Amino acid sequence: MKYFIAFALIAAVCALAQAQEQTCQVDVQSACGQTANGGVSNCNARYAAIGHLEPKLQDYIQLQLKKSYEYLLLATHFNSYQMNRPGFQKLYQGLSDRSFDDTIELIKQVTRRGGSVDFSKAHDKGVAHPPEVHLNELESLARALDNEKELTNGAIHVHTSATHGTTQNREHDPEMAHYLQENFLSKQAESVRKLSGYANDLSKLVTVREPSLSVYLFDEYLQKQ
Amino acid sequence: MVKLIASICLLVVLAVVNQAQADNLQSPTAKQSSVVQDLKNRKSQTQDLKQDFLNCNIKSNAVFRGWPDMKEPCIKSMRDQIQKEIEASTQYLAMAAYFSTDTVNRPGFAEHFFKAAREEREHGSKLVEYLSMRGQLTDTVNNLIKVPSVKVTNWTGLSALEDAFKLETEVTKSIRELIKTCEGTSKKADDNDYHLVDYLTGVYLEEQLTGQRDLAGKITTLEKMMSSHGQLGEFLFDKNL
Numbered sequence: 102m103k104y105f106i107a108f109a110l111i112a113a114v115c116a117l118a119q120a121q122e123q124t125c126q127v128d129v130q131s132a133c134g135q136t137a138n139g140g141v142s143n144c145n146a147r148y149a150a151i152g153h154l155e156p157k158l159q160d161y162i163q164l165q166l167k168k169s170y171e172y173l174l175l176a177t178h179f180n181s182y183q184m185n186r187p188g189f190q191k192l193y194q195g196l197s198d199r200s201f202d203d204t205i206e207l208i209k210q211v212t213r214r215g216g217s218v219d220f221s222k223a224h225d226k227g228v229a230h231p232p233e234v235h236l237n238e239l240e241s242l243a244r245a246l247d248n249e250k251e252l253t254n255g256a257i258h259v260h261t262s263a264t265h266g267t268t269q270n271r272e273h274d275p276e277m278a279h280y281l282q283e284n285f286l287s288k289q290a291e292s293v294r295k296l297s298g299y300a301n302d303l304s305k306l307v308t309v310r311e312p313s314l315s316v317y318l319f320d321e322y323l324q325k326q
Numbered sequence: 327m328v329k330l331i332a333s334i335c336l337l338v339v340l341a342v343v344n345q346a347q348a349d350n351l352q353s354p355t356a357k358q359s360s361v362v363q364d365l366k367n368r369k370s371q372t373q374d375l376k377q378d379f380l381n382c383n384i385k386s387n388a389v390f391r392g393w394p395d396m397k398e399p400c401i402k403s404m405r406d407q408i409q410k411e412i413e414a415s416t417q418y419l420a421m422a423a424y425f426s427t428d429t430v431n432r433p434g435f436a437e438h439f440f441k442a443a444r445e446e447r448e449h450g451s452k453l454v455e456y457l458s459m460r461g462q463l464t465d466t467v468n469n470l471i472k473v474p475s476v477k478v479t480n481w482t483g484l485s486a487l488e489d490a491f492k493l494e495t496e497v498t499k500s501i502r503e504l505i506k507t508c509e510g511t512s513k514k515a516d517d518n519d520y521h522l523v524d525y526l527t528g529v530y531l532e533e534q535l536t537g538q539r540d541l542a543g544k545i546t547t548l549e550k551m552m553s554s555h556g557q558l559g560e561f562l563f564d565k566n567l
Contacts, residue, residue, distance in 0.1 A: 146428035163473075166419075170412070170471045173451060178467045180458045183386060201447060205440055208419070212426035220420035221478040231468035237382045304380055312381045 146215030150263055150274035155216040157262055161255045162207045163224040168248055169200035171232040175241060178234045186316075188323025189238060192299075196245065196292070200252070203285070210280055238316050239303050246296040253289040256281050299323075394461025397517050400508040404457055404522075405470060407504050411450035414493055417476045418443035421486050424478065432560075434567030435483055442490070449530070456525065483560045484548055491541045498534040501526055 125144035132141055176193035179186040208218050236244055260281045263274040306315035422439035425432040454470065457463050463470070481489065505526050510517030544567075551559030 144429075166416075167473050170473055173454070174467050174470060177454050177458060177463055177470070180455065181464045181467075182458075182461055183464045201444075204419070205422075205443075208423045209426060212423065212428065215428045217427045218420075218423040219478065220416060220423065220476050223475045224473075230472060234468045235465065237384070239380065239382045307381050308379070310381065313384050316384060 146213070148215070149276065150272040151214045151216050151277075152272075154214075154259060154262055154274060154277055155211065157259050158207060158211050158216065159218055160224070161259055162204055162211070162218055164255050165200045165204045165207065165252065167224075167232075168252060169197050169204060171234065171248070172197035172200060172245075174232060174234045175236075175245070178236070179238075179241070186238065186320045186323075188320035188326075189241065192323050192326070193241070193245065196249075199292075206284065210277075214277065238320070239300065239307060242296060242300040242303060246293065246300055249289065249293045249296055253286070253293060256285040256289060260286070390461075396457075396460050396462060396519065396522075397508075397510065400504075400510075400519055400522070401457070401462060403504045403507045404453060404462075407500060408450050408453045408470060409472065410497060410500055411446050411453065412471050413474045413476065414497055415443045415446035415450065416474055417493060418446060418490070420476050420478050421481065421490070424481055425486070432483060432564045434564035435486060438567055439486070439490075449533070456522070460522075483564060484545065484552060487541060487545045487548065491538065491545060494534060494538050494541060498531070498538065501530050501534060505531075 123143055125141060128141040128143045172193045176190045176197060178184060179189040179193065211218055233244065234241075260278050263278040263281070265273075303316070303319055306312065306319055309315060418439045422436045422443060424430060425436035425439060450471070454463070479485075505523050508519040508522050508526070509515075510519070512518070548559065548563045551563055553559075555562075
C-alpha cells in the first residue's frame with residue numbers, strides 16, 4: 102500500500118510537471134536568468150486542431166498556387182492570335198489572380214494560428230504537370246468548372262477535419278472552420294455556379310452547324326462580365 | 327409467308343435498337359464523372375448519330391506569311407526568363423511565409439516579401455503577354471510554367487534581405503543575357519529584335535536596377551541599426567518597413 106501511494110504521488114507530480122511544462126510562462130520562468138536555457142518554445146500561437154490541420158492546409162495552399170498558374174496558362178492560351186478570345190482570357194486571368202490572392206490569404210491564416218508553410222518540398226499531389234490547357238472554348242469551361250469544384254473540395258476537406266476531430270486527435274477548431282466558411286466556401290459556391298451556367302449556356306449555343314458566331318458572341322458577353 | 331414474318335421481325339428489331347440509342351442519348355451520364363469526361367462522351371455518342379451534336383472545335387484557315395517573326399534562341403530564353411520570374415515569386419512567397427510565423431513575428435518583412443512575390447509574378451505574366459502579342463504561345467503553352475520548390479532557411483531580417491539582393495542580381499544578370507540573345511549575332515542586325523530589346527532594357531532593367539538600389543539601402547540601414555542595437559534594431563526596422 103505504501104508503495105502504491107508513493108507511486109501514485111510520483112505519477113501525479115510527473116503529470117503536473119508535464120502539464121506545467123506546456124506553458125509559455127514556465128518556459129519564461131525557467132529561461133530567465135539562466136545561462137543555458139531551453140528557450141521559450143512553448144510561447145507560440147498554436148491551439149485547438151492546428152496540429153493536424155497544418156499539413157492539410159499546406160496541401161491546399163500548394164493546390165491553390167498550382168491552379169493559379171494553370172489558370173494563367175489557360176488565359177494565355179486564349180490570348181494567342183489563333184484563339185483570340187479576350188472574354189475567355191479575362192475570365193481565366195481573373196481566376197488566376199484570385200487563386201494567387203487566396204494562396205497569400207491562406208498563408209496568413211496558417212501563420213496567424215501558429216503554423217508554418219513549407220515551400221521547400223516538391224508537391225505533386227492532385228495536379229498534373231504539364232496541365233491540360235490546349236482546349237477549345239467549351240472544354241476550357243468544363244475544365245475550369247472541374248477545377249473550381251476541386252478547390253471547393255479542398256476547402257471542405259480542411260473544414261471537415263476542423264469540425265470533426267479525427268480518431269487520433271479529437272480537438273475541434275471552430276475558428277478555422279469559420280474562417281473557411283466565411284472566406285472560401287461561399288465564394289467557391291458563387292464561382293462554381295457561375296462556371297456551370299457558362300458551360301451550359303455555351304453547350305446550347307454550339308449545337309448549330311456553324312458555331313463560330315455563337316462562340317464569338319459568347320466571348321463578347323464574357324468580356325462585359 | 328416466312329419471308330414476310332422475317333422482314334417484320336427485322337423491322338421490330340431495328341426499331342428497338344433505334345429506341346435504345348435514343349434513350350442512351352437522352353439519359354444523363356453518370357453524375358459522378360467529371361464534366362470534361364461528360365462532354366467527351368456526349369460528343370462521341372452524338373457524332374455517331376449525326377444529330378444535335380456539340381460543335382466544339384472552330385478551326386481557322388488564316389495564313390500569315392513571314393509572321394510570327396521572333397527567332398528561336400530568343401524565344402527559348404524568354405521562356406526560361408518567365409520560369410525564373412515565377413521561381414523568384416515563389417522564393418519570396420516562402421520568405422513571406424517564414425516572416426509571418428508567430429515565433430519569428432516580422433510583419434513588416436512579411437508584407438515586403440508578399441509584395442515582392444506579387445511583383446515577380448506580375449513580371450512573369452507581362453513577359454507571357456508580350457510573347458502572345460508577338461504571335462508566340464499558340465501551341466506550347468502547357469509547359470511554360472512549372473511551380474518550383476524553393477530554398478528555405480531560418481532567415482534573419484538581414485540574411486533575408488541579402489538573399490533577396492542576390493536573387494535580384496541574378497535576375498538582372500539573366501535579363502542582360504536575354505537581351506544579348508535577342509540582339510542576335512548577325513553583323514547586319516537582321517536578327518536583332520529591336521522592340522523586345524528596347525522593352526527589356528527600358529522597362530525590366532529599369533525595375534531591376536531601382537529594386538536593387540532599394541534593397542541595398544535597406545540592407546545598409548538595417549546593418550547599421552543591428553551593429554549598434556542588435557535585436558532592437560531589427561525590431562524597430564521591421565515596424566517601420
